Amino acid sequence: MSDANKTTDVVAPADKPVVAPEPVTAATEPTPNTEVPVTAAIASATEPTTAATTTTAAPIATETTGQVKTETAPTQETTELAEEKEASPLAQLWEAAKNHDHPEIWGVPLADPANHIPSQIVFQKYLNANDGDLVKAKDQLIKTLDWRKKSDPLELVRRMYSKTKFEGLGFVTTYVVDGKEVDEPEEREIFTWNIYGGVKSIDETFGNLEEFINWRVALMELALQELNICGAVKPITADYDPYKLFQVHDYKSISFLRSPPHVKSASAETIKVFAQNYPELLKEKFFVNVPAIMGFVYGFMKLFVAPKTIKKFHPMSNGANLAKEFDESRIKGLGEKLPVEYGGKGGELKAVGKEPMLTAE
Numbered sequence: 525m526s527d528a529n530k531t532t533d534v535v536a537p538a539d540k541p542v543v544a545p546e547p548v549t550a551a552t553e554p555t556p557n558t559e560v561p562v563t564a565a566i567a568s569a570t571e572p573t574t575a576a577t578t579t580t581a582a583p584i585a586t587e588t589t590g591q592v593k594t595e596t597a598p599t600q601e602t603t604e605l606a607e608e609k610e611a612s613p614l615a616q617l618w619e620a621a622k623n624h625d626h627p628e629i630w631g632v633p634l635a636d637p638a639n640h641i642p643s644q645i646v647f648q649k650y651l652n653a654n655d656g657d658l659v660k661a662k663d664q665l666i667k668t669l670d671w672r673k674k675s676d677p678l679e680l681v682r683r684m685y686s687k688t689k690f691e692g693l694g695f696v697t698t699y700v701v702d703g704k705e706v707d708e709p710e711e712r713e714i715f716t717w718n719i720y721g722g723v724k725s726i727d728e729t730f731g732n733l734e735e736f737i738n739w740r741v742a743l744m745e746l747a748l749q750e751l752n753i754c755g756a757v758k759p760i761t762a763d764y765d766p767y768k769l770f771q772v773h774d775y776k777s778i779s780f781l782r783s784p785p786h787v788k789s790a791s792a793e794t795i796k797v798f799a800q801n802y803p804e805l806l807k808e809k810f811f812v813n814v815p816a817i818m819g820f821v822y823g824f825m826k827l828f829v830a831p832k833t834i835k836k837f838h839p840m841s842n843g844a845n846l847a848k849e850f851d852e853s854r855i856k857g858l859g860e861k862l863p864v865e866y867g868g869k870g871g872e873l874k875a876v877g878k879e880p881m882l883t884a885e
């Protein structure tokens with residue numbers, strides 16, 4: 525796979541209620557393959573903020589045998605600043621999350637990141653998405669908690685969606701080393717597939733924006749379940765994060781050559797919701813079977829997307845070339861595991877993939 529572009533997504537089992545995290549001891553037990561211990565990861569993320577490093581002490585004048593001696597005594601402000609100085613950015617994000625009445629993100633029941641790896645991963649992703657800027661990370665985190673409280677994505681993934689509108693349009697597939705279930709995040713790759721070329725009726729699928737977004741969010745949460753951050757054993761850092769997803773958009777057989785208003789508003793809203801609430805989950809994104817005549821749409825869509833994200837995009841005219849993009853994956857023969865129509869030898873998406881639940885009609 526080319527190193528300029530990579531993407532990924534994951535969630536916790538929808539049928540499991542959000543429960544209190546495993547005791548600290550379980551999370552802190554070193555595993556043989558843990559390259560970055562939690563403490564190291566957290567330490568690397570604990571660069572003090574300017575506010576935290578400012579030390580102020582109020583001079584106090586005391587009279588001693590006719591001499592005026594100046595001493596420093598801690599003020600309330602000093603004490604607060606000292607406390608803040610001690611708290612790492614991750615601890616401060618946890619503090620902010622603790623004060624919110626929504627308890628989870630991506631199915632991870634939020635807990636102290638010092639001893640709960642899944643929470644460390646979630647908080648670190650918010651920092652990474654904001655290049656380490658704690659104020660921005662906190663703002664994004666709170667907005668995500670607000671949105672999850674309002675939208676309840678864990679419920680959305682348990683809902684049924686209209687077969688007529690959404691069948692065959694979205695899948696999640698997971699590929700592992702030698703077909704085995706493994707704990708190592710590098711030995712599992714999760715793909716989300718959006719087969720937008722398969723849309724039969726633009727009005728049906730995109731006409732009700734809320735319903736479309738709910739279905740799209742359900743697909744993302746399904747992918748997050750597969751990513752299984754809840755069961756993660758490796759903390760992440762600013763530079764190391766294997767908990768990401770590949771995404772593929774397939775525009776094969778698009779039956780319309782313009783981008784109607786419904787599509788534009790659905791795309792713009794999805795991009796907005798995902799950028800805000802699913803940061804740092806994309807490894808690389810491939811747009812395949814893009815009809816030459818619709819190349820302009822790519823330029824249009826890029827207007828809504830952050831430059832950092834665009835770097836992960838790969839438009840491709842021929843979907844059958846997709847498999848070749850994964851030659852360097854740690855999963856040997858990953859390309860071959862993909863469906864035949866994407867250049868692999870694996871089963872069809874319908875056979876091996878998971879879809880949000882559909883109604884009978």
Ligand code: HEM
Nearest residue numbers: 720782783787790791794795811814818821822825829839
């Ligand atoms: C008319 C048929 C099309 C439909 C129905 C469609 C649908 C969508 C939707 C719903 C999204 C929201 C993001 C998501 O679901 O992950 C999206 C994003 C996007 N689409 Fe399309 N699209 C179409 C054509 C195209 C074409 C021809 C291109 C050219 C490559 C394109 C490029 C993009 C890009 C770059 C994004 C932004 C992706 C992101 O931020 O993750 N689209 N599209």
